Amino acid sequence: MQTLNVDLGDRSYPIFIGADLFRSANLAPYIRGNQVLIVSNETVAPLYLDQLKAVLPPVQIDDVILPDGEQFKTLEQLNAVFDRLLECRHNRTTTLIALGGGVIGDMTGFAAACYQRGVNFIQIPTTLLSQVDSSVGGKTGVNHPLGKNMIGAFHQPQVVLASVDVLRTLPDRELSAGLAEVIKYGLVYDARFLDWLEKNMSGLVGRDTSLLSYAIYRSCELKAEVVAQDEKESGVRALLNLGHTFGHAIESCQGYGNWLHGEAVAAGTVMAADLSQRLGWISSDDYQRVVRIMKMANLPVEAPQGMTSEDFMTLMAVDKKVIDGQLRLILLKALGRAVVTDQFDPASLQHTLTRFAS
Amino acid sequence: MQTLNVDLGDRSYPIFIGADLFRSANLAPYIRGNQVLIVSNETVAPLYLDQLKAVLPPVQIDDVILPDGEQFKTLEQLNAVFDRLLECRHNRTTTLIALGGGVIGDMTGFAAACYQRGVNFIQIPTTLLSQVDSSVGGKTGVNHPLGKNMIGAFHQPQVVLASVDVLRTLPDRELSAGLAEVIKYGLVYDARFLDWLEKNMSGLVGRDTSLLSYAIYRSCELKAEVVAQDEKESGVRALLNLGHTFGHAIESCQGYGNWLHGEAVAAGTVMAADLSQRLGWISSDDYQRVVRIMKMANLPVEAPQGMTSEDFMTLMAVDKKVIDGQLRLILLKALGRAVVTDQFDPASLQHTLTRFAS
The missing domain is CATH 3.40.50.1970 (Rossmann fold)
Incomplete structure (x- = not known):
């Protein structure tokens, strides 16, 4: 223990x-x-x-x-x-x-x-x-x-x-949903942990006990560090919401319970990576790595059928990170380094939404 | 101002x-x-x-x-x-x-x-x-x-x-209900303020602006001191609940909204004073002063018709001041000095309930 x-x-x-x-x-x-x-x-x-x-x-x-x-x-x-x-x-x-x-x-x-x-x-x-x-x-x-x-x-x-x-006793879908959040820690804070996850993803999906123990320990360790620095989420803690603004919109639109939270976060993270690439912050290879690791974990990399870019905009407008009408997103400056920002042009966001929406 | x-x-x-x-x-x-x-x-x-x-x-x-x-x-x-x-x-x-x-x-x-x-x-x-x-x-x-x-x-x-x-624009009943809490501050913390209230009660009931301003200021001042000492009510702040354990039972039993909160607190305070007298902590004259000032403020000094001592016991058992099954009450050691205590014999409590219950 x-x-x-x-x-x-x-x-x-x-x-x-x-x-x-x-x-x-x-x-x-x-x-x-x-x-x-x-x-x-x-x-x-x-x-x-x-x-x-x-x-x-x-x-x-x-x-x-x-x-x-x-x-x-x-x-x-x-x-x-x-x-x-x-x-x-x-x-x-x-x-x-x-x-x-x-x-x-x-x-x-x-x-x-x-x-x-x-x-x-x-x-x-x-x-x-x-x-x-x-x-x-x-x-x-x-x-x-x-x-x-x-x-x-x-x-x-x-x-x-x-x-x-x-x-x-956890169903496969739920295990994958958890892995989405584990992957998130790597993408936001720790490129080495991301490398480790890529190498060991098939073992994690296969429920290897010692691999799972390490993944849980390192994820909790990263989160505990962040929470200790920023209990009420006024700063660095907000980065933990990578993929969550898009993801919450997906969950709201589908009705809670149809997509698992982790599944929505996985698709939302791919969308955040797509926008980060459009802004020139990460490379096309980086983007493909994000898509690939989500697929290895059996997670969705597309938004749900039938969801329009208007659906996204409406649902994202009530996100808790909106301050005085200005939408802020967690995006990737590199794999292993996220930022919270309102510095993205609306056209790029629109392109990302159009690419993923039906 | x-x-x-x-x-x-x-x-x-x-x-x-x-x-x-x-x-x-x-x-x-x-x-x-x-x-x-x-x-x-x-x-x-x-x-x-x-x-x-x-x-x-x-x-x-x-x-x-x-x-x-x-x-x-x-x-x-x-x-x-x-x-x-x-x-x-x-x-x-x-x-x-x-x-x-x-x-x-x-x-x-x-x-x-x-x-x-x-x-x-x-x-x-x-x-x-x-x-x-x-x-x-x-x-x-x-x-x-x-x-x-x-x-x-x-x-x-x-x-x-x-x-x-x-x-x-406040109805008379509501004004009296507020005076119940003002009187409470005198009874719990400040015998001189209680004297002042006895002298000026008819002016307060008559809505004299300067008398009301002083009563509000002194009440808020007393409460602000207490809250500054004990924000989360682990100690001295609990004394502000004089009359509230009996009072909450009255409100619950009558259905919220039939008795005003201040009215229930007034009757509850008289009950607490009665028990304090039975325990020999305050005199019969002190008890009569409590009854008298409540009456001057047009407040009830009896429990509602039809409420039994069993009703009281059942409803008081869910009070937030109950710790590990032990009922604690706010009682008077003197006019102007209250204590929170579980040091009362059950028979005296029963006598108070019987005296006030139907």
Whole structure:
């Protein structure tokens, strides 16, 4: 088991990464009071809920099982968590435990941020994507019909448990979606990690445990460094959103739940690379490397059928990175170096949208 | 115009108190971006919305008008604010302005805390209660059918405008409800202020402008001192909840909106005084002074008809001050000195409940 520390002053917390952590990691020091609510979903609960309950200390343990999918990341489902907390009379010292992927993690974290104006929570991410991304950094929230993650809070967990063995039960599509975010870390921050990923992609897709462990560790390490520098995303943290502005538009247009988040990010990253190439910042070879690694990870490299460039423009206008009407994008100055910028000519953006739109 | 500063480090903010502040106070320095959403209700908007819009700087100004009343302090109405923000494409630099009483202030503050994980807001409280209480200290939130203020956040405003002249349009019952919280400050922290209130209560009920200004200033000053010491209510701030545990039970039992919050707090404060007397902490004369000043302010000193002691016990068990199953109450050691305590015998509590319950 390896431990990474996310350094955020009095909100610092450890991430445990390794195999079989349900048995080997001790959660008791991270549970303050004598109540726990486990939040999980209909897919994950049958696989891991009993296993988790068996290793918790002897406190009042309740659970709430939500439907599975991004389309259920809503205020309404959040309220089901509050209903359960109040029915079971959980007080301010309660601890929420998120057992599931990014949707469960984001909703549980937001419920913890808001319940009685803030209680503790623990993240146990069960997808590759949530292990490398949404469980690190304290971003929590729910979607709104008019925009993804528009309602939320920054709220840090007490501890994160990233157990590699739970990935054995992860569907292939979900594994690929997680790899999209892993690739993103290489593209944004670390050209050497990108090289490593290119070399080992077939092993990662084949679920080699030690390769996956290293990919998770390095991704979390990169994200933890960034979050420590910029907890509230006023600067360098924004770079982690490479591909996300295009990607969120894809998700919104398709209706949440049809494309996986990582799939939308993969196509969005290819679009960001395309625009970066049009601006003369990366070469055609660089662009082809981005397309190739996404394909190796079995990820989409085109926008969905039927989505127009007008769809993109409308949906991108509500992105959180829009400031005073000016769209800002994360683009690539090189492979391994991203920037957040509003310095791109609208014609180039239009060309990228036309190239990818139907 | 007088200015009080609430000292919270980089979250510090001023409270302006005085007459005709809509005209004399300049809000421009507190609006960061070029978008404003005014949140108000059906009662207040016809009286003051145009007046407010007329003095705002030339930015994009949108509004959302909610139904009036504590029964609308819900996640559903909160979502109406999010709908409007997204329909009008408000971004991270937007400023929300709460124009209304405590319900509007709490909901607007919570919407600001959650929208895009946190935007700025300004409080313009239009009731005495919200001027002296809910606009100071950053507590925001909504109710849940199983408990009041159970879902929320700590989020500080940029500035608070407490304009005394808006109280001219306040119904008598609402004025009295505000006086309940003013009296509370005297009972909890300041025996001299309590004396002043006893002497001037008929003038306050008669809406004497200078008396009201002083009562608001001193109440805000006391609350600002407490909040500066204890922003997240881990200690001394809890004392401000004198009468609130009993009061919240009354509100829950009656259905939100039938009793005003201040009315429930008044009856709850009398109950807390009764229990304090039973414990031998205050005298019978002290208790009678509490009853008398509430009556002078035209406030209820009895629990509502039909509410049983079992109702109280059930509803008090979900109070946020319950820790690990142990009920804690704010009680009086003297007039002007309150304590938070679990050191009361259950029989005395039962006697108080029996005395006040039906």
